[in-house]
Structures are given as C-alpha cells and as structure tokens.
Amino acid sequence: MKLFDKYNRVNLTSTIITFVVGSIAFYFVLDYVLTSQLDRGLLVEQSEIVDFVKEHKEVPEPLTTKHQWTEYILINKPIALPKATTTEAFNKLENEIQHVRQLVFTIAAGGRLYRVIINQSKTETEDLLQMIILVIILMIALILLSNYLINRKLVTVLWKPFYTTIGTIKDYRLAEKKALQLPREKLDEIDLLNTSLNSMTERIHQDYHALKMFTENASHEMQTPLAVIHSKVESLLQLSQGQEAMVHQLMTIEDATLKLSRLHQSLLLLAKLENRQFELIEPVNLTSILQSKLEERELIIKAKELKVAVILEEVHLHFHQHLAEIMINNLLNNVIRYTPLHGSVGIYLTVNELSIKNYSINGALDKQKLFQRFYKEEQSAESTGLGLAIVNEICTLAGFSIEYSFISQEHVFMIYFNTQPA
DSSP, X not given: OOHHHHHHHHHHHHHHHHHHHHHHHHHHHHHHHHHHHHHHHHHHHHHHHHHHHHHHSSOOOOOBOSSEEEEEEEOSSOOSSOEEEEEEEEETTTTEEEEEEEEEEEEEETTEEEEEEEEEEOHHHHHHHHHHHHHHHHHHHHHHHHHHHHXXXXXXXXXXXXXXXXXXXXXXXXXXXXXXXXXXXXXXXXXXXXXXXXXXXXXXXXXHHHHHHHXXXXXXXXXXXXXXXXXXXXXXXXXXXTOHHHHHHHHHXXXXXXXXXXXXXXXXXXXXXXXXXXXXXXXXXXXXXHHHHXXXXXXXXXXXXXXXXXXXXXXXXXXXXXXXXXXXXXXXXXXXXXXXXXXXXXXXXXXXXXXXXXXXXXXXXXXXXXXXXXXXXXXXXSOOSOXXXXXXXXXXXXXXXXXXXXXXXXXXXXXXXXXXXX
C-alpha cells in the first residue's frame, strides 16, 4: 500500500468520524435551542392569557393559526404544575396530526376552572433542522472531496524529490567510478535523506573499490607463484623419469597445486559475483552451451557407461556468456562425478526451466548446506566444494531460482529462469 493511500485512509476515516460526531452533537444542541425558543413562545402566550383573564374575568377566544392553536376545557379540579412537553396533536387547519410543543396549565375565570392547552407546531423547526443537516452533509462531502484532491496534488508535489532520489538510487551502479551525488533539497526531511545516502554510498563506494583492488592484487600475486610451482613441478617430472618414488611425490604436489589454482579461481569468481561485477546484457544461447559442454564430456560419459537422456528446447536468455558456461560446467561436473558406473543422467531444458538429475546409490543431500561454500557430501581430491555455491550465486545474480530435491533415488536440480527470453 502506498503511503498516500494509507495516509488518506486514516485521514478520511478520522475526518468522517469527527464530522459525524460533531454533526450529531450539533443536531441535538440546535434542537435544544429551537425547542427552548418554542417554550419561551408558549410562556409568552400563557402570560397573555393570564393577563386577559385578570382583566376580563373570562377566557379569551381560542386562537387557531397554522402553527399555533389553543384549547379551553372545563374541569372540576386543577392539574399539576404547568409543563411543556413534545407530543402529537391534530391541526384542524392543516387537517393532519403534527409534532407539537404543548403547554398545559389551569386557570380560573368567571367562577369556572379551565384546562388550557397551547399547541405550538414543530413543523417549521423540523424542516429547519432537516435543511441544516442536509447542508452539513453536503458540506462534509465537499470538504472531504476537496481535501482528498488537494492532498493528492500536494503529496505529488511534496514527494516528487523523494521519487527523484529513488530513481537515482535505482540507476546507480556500484561499479561506476564516482559515488552517488544527490542534490540538496528545500524540504528538511528529503535533504537529510539525500545527505545521509550520499555519505553512506560514499563509504560503500570506497570500501567496494578497496575490496576490488585487494581482490585483483591478491589474484595476481597468488597466480604468479602458483604458475611458477606448476612449471617447476613439470620440469622436475621430466627429470625424474624412472624414479617412481620421486615421481609419485611430484605428482602429489602437482595435484595439490592444480587444486589450489582451481580454488583460487573459484574464490575470485565468487568475489566478483558478490560484488556484481558482471553485466547480464548479452543474449546467450543456453541450448548451444549445453550441447557443447556435453560433447566435451563424451569420453568420461562413455568411460563410466552412463545412460544420458537429453531433451533440449531452443532457449535464448539475457545473460552473460562466461557465467552461463561456468554454471553449466559446474552442474554437469557435479552430476557426472557423483553418478556411479552404469548410472543414469537426465538433462531437460525448456524456455522456463533447466532440470538436471542423476541416479545415486546414496540418500538425499543436506538442503540447508548444499549451496554453502566448501560443502562436500563426499571427500574428493578433485572437488573444491565451491561448484554449487558458484551456481547459486550466478542464479541469484541472474534472477533465477534454484531448487534441489531427491525423488526416486535421483538427485534433481531445478533452475527456474524467471525472466523473459532474449
């Protein structure tokens, strides 16, 4: 939910509740004021009747108008103290029953006792109240509508610098040589946000380039001695022909050097992946890569007598050629290395997913640790324990999702592309 919608919902709800409560209170206050005014009119009429009786010793003629009428009824004993009440009475002129404010009192005139009933119609009062309530409702609706429109326009203007900042952050690339530069703003909150982001990205930018420089330098410094060791071992192997013990020791050194070199390359690749040093902008033919990598492994597949089922659709993705090759290499190396002799391997590619499965004589792998660095279910001199970790990082960078399952004695790796074909 957008902040504006959330604010509007709370604002409109609180405003409506305030107006409703205020309108109800206003209605009762106004009704009380108008009723009090009618009561004063009834008391004035009572006073006039009393004065008339004192002067003429008889009751006046009954008054009958559209909004007020008086009745005189002979009685034998006086009634309680006069009291104004709201009730219903028949209006002869209007020929209908109306809500009235009624005052009843007793008066003696000419030796007779009368009950005097003065009725004051509330029709005008009720009409006035209805008109006022209608006006209030219309005013509330107008205020709410204008408040919504004004807020919408105002919020759009006030939040424009914020969305400008968000757009700049989205377009920012850490690999660029300059840090993020957000402008100063008149609004204190947005200016504080921009200043904080500038300061934060400046530190991140410096740390990133320091790490990148360290990685590149470390890679260069490590690669050189590894190459020297490898070269010297090869020379010693050539000079040690016939000396089996020496050859065995040198071969061990050779294998360890090669593994260290692979480990170095894998760690360097992981660092580059984590630092987002690859741009996924080129169309990649995933089908062609799979076919090529399978052909490269044809000899080892035949040597292990593996049954390989391959179904490949033509798939092109916006990806990175080198990363795609590494991802396929690591997956194929993994399934071929750990599939037993005469085992089966299945490779299925569609526009939506890549599925690679292999038969296993062992149980399921640990899903929690499978894509962690240096995780190896079985100790292997050839494996660095980084292959699947690299595949996972590549999938994360590309926006793919990778899942592992163990079904019918088969390890199944599923990669869902979650992207539009190239």
